[in-house]
Amino acid sequence: MSIHSKLVQAVSRKTIKRHGLNKDQTLKHLRTVFNNTPAVPLIPRGVKIRRIDLPEFKGERVSVHNPRMTILYFHGGAFVGGVTKTYHNLAARLAKQLKAEVFLATYPLAPEAPFPAATERCLEAYRYLLRLDKDPKNIVIAGDSAGGSLALTSLLQIKDNQLPNPRCAVLLSPATTALPEEEKLLAQCPTDAMLSATLVKRIIDLYLPNKEDRSHPYASPLFGDYTGLPPIMFMASKDEILYHDALQAKDRAIAAGVDVEWFARSGVCHVWPIMVPFLPEANRDLKRIIRFIRHYEPTAKSLTEHNRHSQYLATAGATA
Incomplete structure (x- = not known):
């Protein structure tokens, strides 16, 4: 465990972790800590950030010039908060190293907009990306914590x-069930x-104010059918x-025949990979994410087939 990780955990315990709060207190507290990111943006040369505010997509595009691939990223924030600014450092490094564009999507927040x-x-x-x-x-679909849950739900x-699968998905400390086991919560x-x-x-x-919704696979993706999902x-x-949310989902994916890469580390806090470039463990594990995404890079043949299909659709639309 690095000294940086020890410091991050000490600060998190003091500023974020709370016991015994009611719902109103929880909402106020989490929005205060998750909507006011302390991260200093250190954006690599050649990476640009642009705001998108369309009916079909709201968020930001973090991109290099002429990107070769796309990452759709859903932010964390306990479904009640979170801002895309928190992810500028991570998104910019993914964009730079993968020659990619990263779409940091926003979404309606609870309790005003529940499940x-x-x-x-x-x-x-x-x-929206398919229409582009x-x-x-x-x-690649990715997300952390609540955003990891939404990324997994998106695959389902x-x-x-019956939409085409993305290349793969990356889930960082995902929440996968709204019906957690009390013993496991207390143990961890x-x-x-x-x-x-x-x-x-x-x-x-x-x-999920409606308790009947909590077992739905889109609320608790742990209970979904993973057959046919892309690599995760x-x-x-x-x-x-x-930890057990991710572990159980991993086991379920493997049982369904999904190609899975699993990595668990001790001595780091929740969603530590987003803390690049300040946390040594995050910098090392970003390389793992990059390798995983590159491993499933499509062949030249499959890209040619997509281009031909796109040209056909464009021609059909022009002559219709």
């Missing part, structure tokens, strides 16, 4: 709506530097309260 508003918006963001004629074999929705609570059992329960109450990378801290 399923966020899940519907995330699927709409993927449809992005080759799905060159799209893509399948259910002391070692988690950011989230507590109380916070997890209150977040579920805020996001799971990353989780062994010390965090959502």
Whole structure:
């Protein structure tokens, strides 16, 4: 464990982790800490950030010139908060190293917009990329924490709506169930530097006020059918309260025949990979993410087939 990680965990325990809050207190607290990011933006040369505010997509595009692939990223924030600015450092490095464009999507937040508003918006963001004629074999879906849940849910929705799969998905400390086991929450609570059992329960109450919704696969993607999903990378801290969420989803994906890469690390906090370039562990593990995404790079033949299909659609539309 690096000295940087020890410092991050100490600060997280002091500023974020709370016990015994009610729903209103939880909402106010989490929006205060997640909507006021302390990260200093250190954007590599050649990476540009542009705001997008369209009916079909709201968020930001972080991109190099002439990107060769696309990443659709859903931010964390416990379904009640979070801002895309927090992810500028991570998105900029993904864009630079992969010669990519990263779409940082926003979505409706609870409790004003409870489930399923966020899940519907995330699927709409993927449809938006397809309408831009992005080759799905060159799209990666990613997210952390609540955004990791939405990324996994998006894969299920893509399948259910018979849309083409993206290349792969990267899930950082994903929340995968709204029906957590009490014993596991309490067992992991002391070692988690950011989230507590109380916070997890209150977040579920805020996001899913209708208890009947909590077992739905789009609310608890752990219960979804993973058959036919694209390759998935799971990353989780062994010390965090959502460790078992990621672990169970990983096992379910493997059982369904999904190509899975699993990585768990001790001595780091929840969603540590987003803390590049300040956290040594995040810098090292960003390289793992890059390798995973590159491993599934499509062949020249598949890209040619996509281009031919796009040309056919364009011609058909022009002559219709």
